[in-house]
Amino acid sequence: MMHLLGGFGLIVVALSFGLFGKRAGASLYMSEGRSEHVVPNVVQTTQFIAKIGMGMIFVATVILTAMCLFLGMEPLRAFLQSLWLAISGFTTGGFAPMSQSVMYYHWFPLEIVLMLLMLLGSINFVLHSEMWKGHVEVFFRDLEIRTMVLWLAVMTCVLAASLSASPEFSSLPAMLRRGLFMVISAFSTTGFQNITTNELTTALSSGAFFVLAILMAVGGSGGSTSGGLKFSRMGIIMKSIVATIKEALAPDSARVVVSYNHVGRRILSPEVVKEAMTVFVLYVATYAVGTLVGDRAWLRGAAGHFRIGGHGQQRRRVVGACRSGHVSVVGALLHRADVGRSSGIRHPVGSGGGDYRVAQSEKAGVEVMRWGTRQPLPLPIAFVRFVAVLAVLLAAVFALPAAAHADEPAEGDNAVNTQQLPDSSFIYDTSIVDLSGADAYYDNQTVQVTGEVIGDSIRAGVSGRHRWITLSSQGDSATISVYMSNESASKIDTFGEYGTTGTILQVRGTFHLVCADHEGQSDLHAEAVTVIAPGERHPDEFDFNAFVPGIVVVVVGLVMLGVFYWLRERQR
Numbered sequence: 001m002m003h004l005l006g007g008f009g010l011i012v013v014a015l016s017f018g019l020f021g022k023r024a025g026a027s028l029y030m031s032e033g034r035s036e037h038v039v040p041n042v043v044q045t046t047q048f049i050a051k052i053g054m055g056m057i058f059v060a061t062v063i064l065t066a067m068c069l070f071l072g073m074e075p076l077r078a079f080l081q082s083l084w085l086a087i088s089g090f091t092t093g094g095f096a097p098m099s100q101s102v103m104y105y106h107w108f109p110l111e112i113v114l115m116l117l118m119l120l121g122s123i124n125f126v127l128h129s130e131m132w133k134g135h136v137e138v139f140f141r142d143l144e145i146r147t148m149v150l151w152l153a154v155m156t157c158v159l160a161a162s163l164s165a166s167p168e169f170s171s172l173p174a175m176l177r178r179g180l181f182m183v184i185s186a187f188s189t190t191g192f193q194n195i196t197t198n199e200l201t202t203a204l205s206s207g208a209f210f211v212l213a214i215l216m217a218v219g220g221s222g223g224s225t226s227g228g229l230k231f232s233r234m235g236i237i238m239k240s241i242v243a244t245i246k247e248a249l250a251p252d253s254a255r256v257v258v259s260y261n262h263v264g265r266r267i268l269s270p271e272v273v274k275e276a277m278t279v280f281v282l283y284v285a286t287y288a289v290g291t292l293v294g295d296r297a298w299l300r301g302a303a304g305h306f307r308i309g310g311h312g313q314q315r316r317r318v319v320g321a322c323r324s325g326h327v328s329v330v331g332a333l334l335h336r337a338d339v340g341r342s343s344g345i346r347h348p349v350g351s352g353g354g355d356y357r358v359a360q361s362e363k364a365g366v367e368v369m370r371w372g373t374r375q376p377l378p379l380p381i382a383f384v385r386f387v388a389v390l391a392v393l394l395a396a397v398f399a400l401p402a403a404a405h406a407d408e409p410a411e412g413d414n415a416v417n418t419q420q421l422p423d424s425s426f427i428y429d430t431s432i433v434d435l436s437g438a439d440a441y442y443d444n445q446t447v448q449v450t451g452e453v454i455g456d457s458i459r460a461g462v463s464g465r466h467r468w469i470t471l472s473s474q475g476d477s478a479t480i481s482v483y484m485s486n487e488s489a490s491k492i493d494t495f496g497e498y499g500t501t502g503t504i505l506q507v508r509g510t511f512h513l514v515c516a517d518h519e520g521q522s523d524l525h526a527e528a529v530t531v532i533a534p535g536e537r538h539p540d541e542f543d544f545n546a547f548v549p550g551i552v553v554v555v556v557g558l559v560m561l562g563v564f565y566w567l568r569e570r571q572r
Contacts, residue, residue, distance in 0.1 A: 060086035089117035094191025101193040122188040122220025147235035162207035168514035186215035189227040233276040432473035443513040454496035484526035494535020504533040
């Protein structure tokens with residue numbers, strides 16, 4: 001409910017129910033940044049906005065509920081999650097009921113509905129009213145709509161070019177499904193994700209990441225639920241540039257008048273251009289300040305504050321976008337670091353002669369990664385070091401026992417097969433935390449994880465011969481999507497939720513950082529599924545005392561509302 005009220009605007013909701021007078025309502029409406037009226041009266045305008053929004057949310061909830069039922073979800077869960085997605089999509093809030101966001105549902109038609117909903121939420125409510133009245137030509141001739149179409153077309157092409165440079169997203173289905181959804185989610189400032197956060201930092205190129213940042217900065221239309229600079233200001237700025245060029249080329253006696261369409265024909269006045277440019281400059285200045293702050297933090301990190309993290313067997317090397325002491329402004333702006341693709345290998349970055357050095361932190365006693373410049377050693381010291389290393393190697397060779405033949409087993413139970421090929425036939429007993437933050441080291445490897453089944457069993461495809469389940473790390477919020485057969489999914493007796501512990505499964509299969517079979521989805525294809533422990537329920541006992549504070553707050557609010565109405569009537 002708070003999500004819904006915040007998306008529409010508390011003032012709009014209050015005015016739609018007549019909580020304020022017309023005079024006070026008009027001032028509050030203007031103070032919220034809404035200067036346009038759908039109808040002449042402010043209260044009627046807010047009521048119309050509320051009706052349009054609730055109507056779209058209702059229709060979207062019905063459609064999404066039918067889709068969730070088709071995916072195999074329980075009726076109540078299907079309705080509640082659909083209502084949540086509809087509200088979050090239209091109000092461009094971006095909050096999803098599951099931690100995996102839109103990835104949880106694994107179905108492209110549902111993503112299409114959400115994309116349409118985000119587009120509708122990022123369009124001016126005044127234009128919604130024109131469409132409601134049947135003025136289709138006014139809608140498509142509007143400056144905001146034309147600017148939006150042109151902007152999305154250009155940025156989609158740029159993002160597609162950036163994604164095609166990445167081998168993980170070079171296929172057309174992956175670009176259409178993942179790329180187009182990310183474009184609409186970013187420009188509407190919603191924030192829905194259909195790829196993992198780890199894929200954003202490892203699989204996407206820097207160019208694609210930068211395009212998404214620019215889309216979020218511009219935002220949607222004015223008078224909508226989206227954020228950003230707004231298309232109205234961007235369109236006015238482009239019109240002002242055109243006007244300036246026309247004035248420069250026109251004769252001195254000519255008078256240049258530039259007009260644009262926005263719910264009727266309007267003249268581009270200096271006041272309108274000044275307001276748009278002021279907001280634009282302030283926005284850019286804020287970005288510049290943020291970039292400088294990030295640049296300083298990045299420089300500190302490059303000087304020796306990058307800590308090597310990781311869980312279990314995986315130790316991720318975070319590599320900054322540094323070249324010989326210089327820091328990328330884009331990297332500082334986006335707070336992004338590239339993850340080393342070859343785990344356990346420290347290698348120089350770039351051609352500037354710099355390298356990463358691993359040292360022991362004086363304070364914490366942990367490994368840290370330091371950036372330095374490779375300095376040539378003096379000749380005597382280099383020769384002594386060479387002789388010492390050679391002596392150590394020769395001593396190690398002569399100290400080793402004679403190697404056993406391939407057909408002779410080594411002593412002990414833990415024998416190592418020297419003929420084992422370096423392929424994916426090993427089983428890496430890892431954790432869900434490692435896989436949720438994995439880099440290319442784990443890609444296409446056979447892994448084995450243990451976790452709790454949560455959420456629902458989602459139908460995979462129209463045929464329904466496979467299922468998607470979500471495996472959660474016990475005691476942690478990390479999750480991973482597992483693709484398994486119906487036979488394996490039938491072993492699950494309980495799905496984890498509030499008051500319920502789901503079935504504990506051990507899953508062995510192939511991990512894909514960017515799965516080619518599922519349009520770039522990060523997932524685990526199960527080959528063997530074993531039940532470690534059955535699920536169990538933990539029913540909660542009703543405790544009335546827990547509701548007492550909430551009841552007191554509601555009663556106090558109702559009393560204050562009654563006092564407000566009494567004082568207003570007394571003033572009249």
